[in-house]
Amino acid sequence: MRLSFVIPGKPQGKGRPRFTTRGGHARTYTPEATLTYESWIKVTAMQALAELTSWNRNGQFALDIRACFTVPKSKPKTFKEMALRGEIDPTVKPDMDNIIKSICDALNGILWHDDSQVTHIVAGKQYGTEDCVQVTVQNTTSPDDRWAERR
Numbered sequence: 006m007r008l009s010f011v012i013p014g015k016p017q018g019k020g021r022p023r024f025t026t027r028g029g030h031a032r033t034y035t036p037e038a039t040l041t042y043e044s045w046i047k048v049t050a051m052q053a054l055a056e057l058t059s060w061n062r063n064g065q066f067a068l069d070i071r072a073c074f075t076v077p078k079s080k081p082k083t084f085k086e087m088a089l090r091g092e093i094d095p096t097v098k099p100d101m102d103n104i105i106k107s108i109c110d111a112l113n114g115i116l117w118h119d120d121s122q123v124t125h126i127v128a129g130k131q132y133g134t135e136d137c138v139q140v141t142v143q144n145t146t147s148p149d150d151r152w153a154e155r156r
Contacts, residue, residue: 006057007141007143008057009053009139011049011138011139012046013137014045015074016073016074016130016136016138017042017104018104018107019107021036039107043111047111062117065145066116066125069140069141070128070140071129071131072131074133074136076088076132088132094130094131095131105128108138116142
């Protein structure tokens, strides 16, 4: 079974945990921007999930993640054309591994029990007409749904 959805807005990575001291005790917390973005991912995934008749959160999963960035207005016309044709990929922040981490963590309890169930990931950055992240999740537990055979 496969589920695809688009997370609108600029791709964001998982923020590093922050530390503070209160009353002589150290405390760790997740930055507010990370919590907000992960909530947005959850809402988007749940909307896509509502359109399916069933979804099995057990087994193993494969992800295809495409982080799309708009071409900066400051770039010349030839750069923009090449970027939109896929000849140039963005090398901007956030790092791809942090984008993956924010998506996997946000989908815990929604599409799978824990992101340890994710066994394959294909991910990349590309230029597009709007900022977004395109996500495809496939349950690869069934022999008919083997992700590796798509390669």
